Amino acid sequence: MRADERARKTALYEQFARVGKALANPARLELLDLLAQGERSVEELAAAAGLRVSNTSAQLRVLAGAGLVASRRDGVRIYYRLADQNVSAFTGRVQDFATSRLADAEQAARSYLGDVAALEPVAPDELVRRLNDGQVLVLDVRPEAEYAAGHIPGAVNVPHDQLAARLAELPGGADIVAYCRGRYCVFAPDAVRQLRARGFSAWPLAGGLPDWRHAGLPVTAQASA
Amino acid sequence: MRADERARKTALYEQFARVGKALANPARLELLDLLAQGERSVEELAAAAGLRVSNTSAQLRVLAGAGLVASRRDGVRIYYRLADQNVSAFTGRVQDFATSRLADAEQAARSYLGDVAALEPVAPDELVRRLNDGQVLVLDVRPEAEYAAGHIPGAVNVPHDQLAARLAELPGGADIVAYCRGRYCVFAPDAVRQLRARGFSAWPLAGGLPDWRHAGLPVTAQASA
DNA sequence: AACCTATTCTAATATATTTTGGAATATTGT
DNA sequence: ACAATATTCCAAAATATATTAGAATAGGTT
Known part of the structure; x- marks a missing residue:
């Protein structure tokens, strides 16, 4: 192989590796999961991920350098925010x-x-069916800021850490489908376990809001009732 | 968040990051592309990637640790070899x-x-159509070992570095579709440019052998005619 | 203009990764 | 057993990354 050809090939693989490097750190992956819920300030992200500002x-600079996130002042x-929806996919x-x-x-x-x-x-599509039939309460157990940034239309927000104290707000008879940040978020599974222990009929939404989005289903940023 | 919950969450993201770490190095990415052509010994891989053994x-140990490759003695x-076909996808x-x-x-x-x-x-599916109509020569311009490990049925192997010397073997009139290692392999585009410069009608196959495989099309390991 | 606050930048330290040359290991063939 | 060979293991050096504390910067407010 000619020397300049080898150099170009190496340069190309170095570019590919930039994406891998961006994903090579647990803190960055957690930030990406948080950003999949909606845009956040640096301070909010730091608090949510347990990192120094x-x-x-x-x-975030590393993620921006790999084209995964964008920002606005x-x-x-x-x-x-995520550079686009493909990033969370x-x-x-x-x-x-x-x-x-x-x-x-x-x-x-x-x-x-x-x-x-x-x-x-x-x-998600099963939830759509059950919503059309009526009789199902959609419960968003993420923090308020994430609910505000975008949620399933009609969903009620009870953040996971307030659920125990706010059980009285939930209708006793209805089926409940709880969702959170995604497949590897603990909020909805925990909420479902709590609810079932109190006699509710509850299920987690598979994949949380990100999978709902990727299925092309509607998301609204309006406040809850 | 409870301390042990935080610890479990961090542990999970550390696991996710293992995949990123495996992809964070240009040499490893090049090895993965080589392995997408078929299994190779360490020595062969080292020679092909320009690395010390x-x-x-x-x-390779890092790649195996991330579950991306497997080996046999x-x-x-x-x-x-790649752990499975999903890896190259x-x-x-x-x-x-x-x-x-x-x-x-x-x-x-x-x-x-x-x-x-x-x-x-x-x-790939356009090539299938043109093969059914006859009148197209499929040219595999990868090294012989990769051709031997698996190629498009009926393809003729003329490694890229021998093409100039072996033009006489190619039928003058036929349409030629050349393929190589994949979307970021230079062999087929270079071969097509060479062939066109000599008056042949030639095109590259989009995506090389990996995309052909992912399309579910047949691959054979028999020797060429 | 002075002050406040969020973020970035800087320099330092700690840690991890990459690469190398050579020793050690495992298998095959004599 | 011995020699030959492919691969892995090891220790060291070079390089890159992660993290921190605090200084610097930029925008907003008084």
Whole structure:
């Protein structure tokens, strides 16, 4: 191979590796999952991910360098968002890829989430059917800010950490479908377990809001009733 | 968040990051592209990627640790292969992801491959149609070992570096469709340019052998005629 | 203009990865 | 057993990444 051809080939693979490098860090992957819920300021992201602000800023710079996130300034704050919706589809694939072929990853997911399959998750299009039939309450158990940034139309927001105290707000008889940040978010499975323990009929939505979005289903940013 | 919950969450994201880490190095990505052509020994991989054997071995260990490759021993040699076909589909996505959103990556691809679109690549199913009509020669311009490991049925193997010397073997009148390792392999585009310069009617196959495989089309490991 | 706040930048340290050359290991063939 | 060979293992050096604390910057407010 000619020297310049080898150099160009290496340069190309170095470019490909930029994407891998961006995904090579757990903190960055967590930030991407948070950003899949909607745009957030650096400070909010730092708090949600348990990182220092300066570290968060540095990781966001890496993500921006790999073309995964974009930002806008609003006054003194800078809001980051995913560069486009394909990013969350892509990171979802990375996660599924990991859990499907690494025993340790599968076990880590199970240890964190419990046995989600045993809760019989409802697929997005199945939820659509049940909504058309009426008689199902959609419960968004994510933090308020994420609900505000976008949620399933008609969903009621009760953040996971307030659920125990606000059970009285929920209609006793209705079927409840709870959703959260996605396939590897613990909020909805936990909520469903809590609800069932209190006698409710509840299921998690398979895939959370990201999979709902990718199925092309509607998302609204209006406030809840 | 409880401390142990945070620990489990971090553990999960660390597992996800293992996949990213495996993809975070250009040499490893090149090895994956080589392995997408078929299994190869460590020594062969090292030669093809321009790496030392000990380095190749170390990188393969990383890939195996991320569940991307598997190996078998045959006598004194150890042959590595992709863990399954999903791996090459996945790395292909990473590469497309990079070139579609990083200007530098797009430019690196163009600098290495030239303007492939201008050569009017033939899609796999279009090639199938043209094969059914007869009158098209399928040319595999990859190294002999890769051809031997698996090729499009009926394809003739003329490795890219022998093409200039073996033009006489090609029928003057026929349409020629040349293929190589994939979307970011330079062999087929270069071969098509050479052939056109000598008066042949030639096109590259879009996506090379990996995309042909992913389309569910047949691959044979028999020797050529 | 002075002050406040969110974010980025900088420099330093700690940690991880990459690469190399050579020793160790495993298998085959004599 | 011994020699030959492919691969892995090991230790060291070079390089890259992650994280922190605090300084610098930019926009907003008083």
